[in-house]
Amino acid sequence: MLDSYEVSLSKSEKQQIQSSFPGRESQESSDAVINIARIYDQKYNIMLTKMYKKVDVTAFEGIDEPEDVNGYIGQTKYYRSIKKETSITEQEFLDIIKQQPRIVFDQVMSTINEIDKDHNGYVTKTEIEDILKLKYPEFFETRDLIPIIKRFSSIQNKILIDYKGFRDWVRLEFKNAMPERAKSVSGKR
Secondary structure: OHHHHOOOOOHHHHHHHHHHOOEEEOOOOOOEEEOOHHHHHHHHHHHHHHHHHHOOHHHOOOOOOOOOOOOOOOOOHHHHHHOOOEEOOHHHHHHHHHHOOHHHHHHHHHHHHHHOOOOOOEEEHHHHHHHHHHHOHHHHOOEEOHHHHHHHEOOOOOOEEEHHHHHHHHHHHHHHHHHHHHHHHHHHO
């Protein structure tokens, strides 16, 4: 087949292709027939990945947006709408998290990990917001955390949050704050 296209491959190159794209042995000759459909699938996967990276999921708000009505605490949308919530910036959010003992954030992540029953790395944005409000009630009870949390939304399902990405973002802030804390502790002595 390759001869008809004037392509020559070494024996090791042929074996490498055959092991990458399994097929079946040809009935007429000693050549193997390989399934190249995966090559085309890969092309479309790369194209989709590039498109997904360009999509800002936080910019699309609408009536038809999926939501988790009960969240972690089991309260309905009506209960949530009664509370007057004020917005919070990312920097304010991170400053509050960094000022508290790290063990509290580790407890947040432990709780989130427990509710991810299938361990796919995703929970709903309402669940994360509820857990943060339970662990940091004096700071977040009356704050709207969804705008901060939703930047970690799954592209395929905006209700789901990549909590490992969220965790890594906060941990990076803890790591960056360590030199500042060390300076402040040494300055108190």
